[in-house]
Amino acid sequence: MAELRLEELTAQTIVAARNLALKPGQAAFIAPETYVHVEQDLDPAGSWPRVVMDGDHLVGYVMGAFDADATEDFLKAALWRVHVEADAQGAGVGRFAVQALADEARRRGFDRLTVVWASGEAGPEEFFKAVGFEVVGETPYGENLGALAL
Numbered sequence: 399m400a401e402l403r404l405e406e407l408t409a410q411t412i413v414a415a416r417n418l419a420l421k422p423g424q425a426a427f428i429a430p431e432t433y434v435h436v437e438q439d440l441d442p443a444g445s446w447p448r449v450v451m452d453g454d455h456l457v458g459y460v461m462g463a464f465d466a467d468a469t470e471d472f473l474k475a476a477l478w479r480v481h482v483e484a485d486a487q488g489a490g491v492g493r494f495a496v497q498a499l500a501d502e503a504r505r506r507g508f509d510r511l512t513v514v515w516a517s518g519e520a521g522p523e524e525f526f527k528a529v530g531f532e533v534v535g536e537t538p539y540g541e542n543l544g545a546l547a548l
């Protein structure tokens with residue numbers, strides 16, 4: 399894998415990011431129920447979507463959501479999405495994306511990054527733990543609330 403880099407979304411990459419092929423069973427985990435219920439409260443100005451490029455090839459997508467004034471702590475600096483193309487998984491792209499978002503959160507003055515995920519066979523639990531998130535609670539929808547100290 400060449401050197402990974404982040405890029406802002408363009409008309410072309412939005413489509414490619416939406417069409418990233420995942421592994422069987424993974425699509426069920428990309429939108430936790432907890433997030434679906436609070437999505438309308440997100441401040442669009444705090445949205446931080448980026449694609450991860452490996453040379454000319456789009457291999458991942460990450461979206462952060464920032465809102466220092468959010469009433470819920472887990473919406474202040476949140477990892478909203480991270481997807482890595484099936485063929486590029488297991489090579490550090492996801493870790494790179496999370497680190498980039500953590501750097502951005504730190505730059506904005508936050509001291510922790512949070513994420514919500516559902517437990518399950520093809521889910522991201524082991525990934526989130528491997529990159530440093532600790533389970534700090536459970537949401538009202540029975541999903542895991544993880545936090546990464548920055």
Ligand SMILES: CC(C)(COP(=O)(O)OP(=O)(O)OC[C@H]1O[C@@H](n2cnc3c(N)ncnc32)[C@H](O)[C@@H]1OP(=O)(O)O)[C@@H](O)C(=O)NCCC(=O)NCCS
Pocket residue numbers: 420424425427428429478479480481482483486487488489490491492493494515521522524525526528529
């Ligand atoms: C979760 C996901 C983003 C991980 O991306 P990735 O590029 O394969 O992850 P990386 O290669 O950077 O792995 C980083 C660490 O996590 C570990 N890891 C990743 N997936 C794992 C799995 N399924 N089981 C166990 N460990 C896993 C890796 O072993 C690695 O650990 P190490 O550095 O200690 O060796 C990817 O599998 C994916 O896109 N899943 C579908 C979408 C999804 O569920 N997103 C999260 C919710 S939006």
